[in-house]
Amino acid sequence: MEFIYYFGEVFTPISFGLLLIGTIGGLILGATPGLSPTMAVALLIPFTFHLEAAQGLILLGAAYTSTVAGGAVSAILLKIPGAPANIATTLDGHTMAQKGRGAEALQLSFLASLVGGVFGVFLLIFLSPLLSKAALAFGPSELFWIAILGVTIIGSLDSNSVVKGLLSGCIGMWLATIGFDDIMGAQRFIFHSSLGGGINIIAALIGLFAIPQVISMFAKGRVEVDAEVIQIEKHSIFDAIRELTRRTRALSIGTAVGSIIGLIPGVGGQIAGLVAYDQSKKFSKESHKFGTGHSEGIIAAESANNAMVGPSLVPLLTLSIPGSPTAAVLLGGLLIHGIFPGSDLFDNNPDVAWTFIDSMLIGQILMCIFGLYIASFAARVSRVPQSVMAAVVLGLALFGSYSVQHSIGDVYVMATLGIGMYFLERFGFSAAPLVLGLILGPIAEANFIQGSMIANATDGRLAYFFTGNLNLLLVAIVILSIGYSAWMEISSRSDTKNEGTTS
């Protein structure tokens, strides 16, 4: 119950002000198609340098929570999901809006997000200390395997191709080795003077998530946003609450599915929303109404994509393994303040950890309140032409990456990685495993070197890294996750082949 002691920290004028800015800004950014929650959080990191660690995290956490929920606004009113996590919301949300029930759809979406989000944060509150205590028993070999596990799980589950996902992870781990070696001080892969200090993680995150979006907007050419914003009619919030309480089955399924998926590293909100929608449809007595503007569809999808936010931070705060690309960006936000998440985070920096978690709880409530009020405005902002959006994001990326260390080299690194990532994505590679590799690479290397030193003095490297129950369990999970993803890939390919033969 330690989290209760830190609630006061969230209500200091600066912290609460930042929470409001993060929530309102996040709702507007989330409603804007093309601006993903990950990119929004990455672009916000430079603004946290001058803040205390807890305050910076409050801003980033609020933006994360509300961008996920804000994506529902454009999904419902424009039929354009603000983020991949809101794809399932368009199925019933927009149909409801077309039938003149836009306000009800928005109210249900934010109320369901609130319930799912609060449940997810409570999971984070109760699971994190337990897992962090268990993590105290981990030595270098276990920490090495956990870092590898983080990259392989996200590499195999987040990509359409297991091999390309793992290759992205490898590229990220290699990029992390650029610069001076920590132990010997030797130069490694410094092909250009900009790389002398290694690759700055914040500049890399901005480049990898923002620049590909900018180039994608360029690739669309001179496109006019022709989607019409559906006007919102008045609707009683109490009626929406009554409707939500009538749909507890969809709400429970969405919340449970989102929470479980959030705990699995690498599986994002997009999957959470779609799986919850599908399961709710299967278990619903009115399954035939799904897709025709049924409230259960919105409730299931939105409760799921917000319920995954809290649990996705459990592996980050306890094991330093980000559960999602956005969590990886949050890790970058922690590292710039000299805070290393892990087993001792709750002992060494309880004020930072608990204030951040508490702010996410309050942020869920603010998100619901403000979401209902600014939905109409946010939908109008989301119609801003892509040309303006691309130019603004490019400008923010340049200034943001420069402001990290006042280094033009970081700007070059940001742009090079961003342009490279755009082309890699076009050929089936994914940014998430690359980022995970970049972030977890140094953790894996430090523990590999430390483990090797212990191994040299004892039974040798093979015995040290491949014996012990925990090591074997982690290796088994690595192999299983790769095997499972490879099997899924092969079976989906043969399904496609069969469909092709039948038709």
Place this chain on the structure above:
Amino acid sequence: MNKLTHVFSSGAIASVGLIVAYISFTQQPSEAFLFPRLISTVFVILALWTFGKAVLGRSRTGDGVSKEALLRMAPGLIVTIIYVFWAAKAVGFYTASTVAFFILLTLYDPAPHDQAKSWIKRAIITAGFLAVMYCLFALLLKVYTPREIFF
């Protein structure tokens, strides 16, 4: 065309992998390259696997980049490259950002180019953008950016 682009991209990645592996296994002190050797071995295996699949025409993920998309993005990409790698430092961040912003707006704005109204709109948006960036970075965050020729 699609196969060729897959072969080219996976070939480029495999080449990077081979260079990384070569450096990792030949550079001294070898202790400093212990982890890169481990990573580069896996890197090369996966990269060659991907390259092999592309050569055999079995690369199934990724749509590649179409010629049309490449033509549409080329002007924006060229402006971006000049802006980031040269202009920002040579003429100053704010000046370069203003010019780049205005050019990108002009290139990709669907509004007609033969009306004075749309040009004025673009100029106002650009001025607004510059003002916001200056307030955020110069006044609020106190970031000193290269000013060079102009401010």
